Amino acid sequence: xxxxxxxxxxxxxxxxxxxxxxxxxxxxxxxxxxxxxxxxxxxxxxxxxxxxxxxxxxxxxxxxxxxxxxxxxxxxxxxxxxxxxxxxxxxxxxxxxxxxxxxxxxx
Amino acid sequence: xxxxxxxxxxxxxxxxxxxxxxxxxxxxxxxxxxxxxxxxxxxxxxxxxxxxxxxxxxxxxxxxxxxxxxxxxxxxxxxxxxxxxxxxxxxx
Numbered sequence: 001x002x003x004x005x006x007x008x009x010x011x012x013x014x015x016x017x018x019x020x021x022x023x024x025x026x027x028x029x030x031x032x033x034x035x036x037x038x039x040x041x042x043x044x045x046x047x048x049x050x051x052x053x054x055x056x057x058x059x060x061x062x063x064x065x066x067x068x069x070x071x072x073x074x075x076x077x078x079x080x081x082x083x084x085x086x087x088x089x090x091x092x093x094x095x096x097x098x099x100x101x102x103x104x105x106x107x
Numbered sequence: 108x109x110x111x112x113x114x115x116x117x118x119x120x121x122x123x124x125x126x127x128x129x130x131x132x133x134x135x136x137x138x139x140x141x142x143x144x145x146x147x148x149x150x151x152x153x154x155x156x157x158x159x160x161x162x163x164x165x166x167x168x169x170x171x172x173x174x175x176x177x178x179x180x181x182x183x184x185x186x187x188x189x190x191x192x193x194x195x196x197x198x199x
Contacts, residue, residue: 031185068172068179069186084188085164 003060011064011074014047016099019061020071021052028052031083032071038086039073042096075099111148111182115175119154122174126193127155133187151187153197160192 001009010017016039022028024036039046051058051070062068065079073080075098080086089095112130119128134148152171159167167190172179175186191197 031187062180066169079165081165081168085168088164 016046038090123156125156129153
């Protein structure tokens, strides 16, 4: 399978998925760490992909959604954003609703 | 790495005509960690521009990334973006 198809499959098959450096338990980057912690505080299940363990995804994810940096959070098949956006949604109290599907989809 | 800051300032100024632009170099705080081994810099950009008015966060960040362009691939490891329209208050 082509790597972009593989990424697309991951994004479509997981309601909430975080592409990050390391894992939620052992994050390898401060930005990934903060996003994973924010998601965990929402008490919802989320999938994650450790991009440091998957060089093909690491190389190609930036062109999948034309977003140059990690981490990247996807909900409902759509890119939510990276660390800044996720944390801003968290601080506004909107992240939990977004990932749990309670609120209207963020624009 | 002030050349990178100059490059960021030039590109962002040309593309977005900001009324305020602060760029902080945080590279030293991240040096040596696993995720930064590519060697690119870490920067925090606070930018106020009329170009962001009415846009959701994702689109504001896309405008900034587009302005920085190719440098996002290697020279810039991480760019923390705080993008506001002129009539929005900036949190500390």
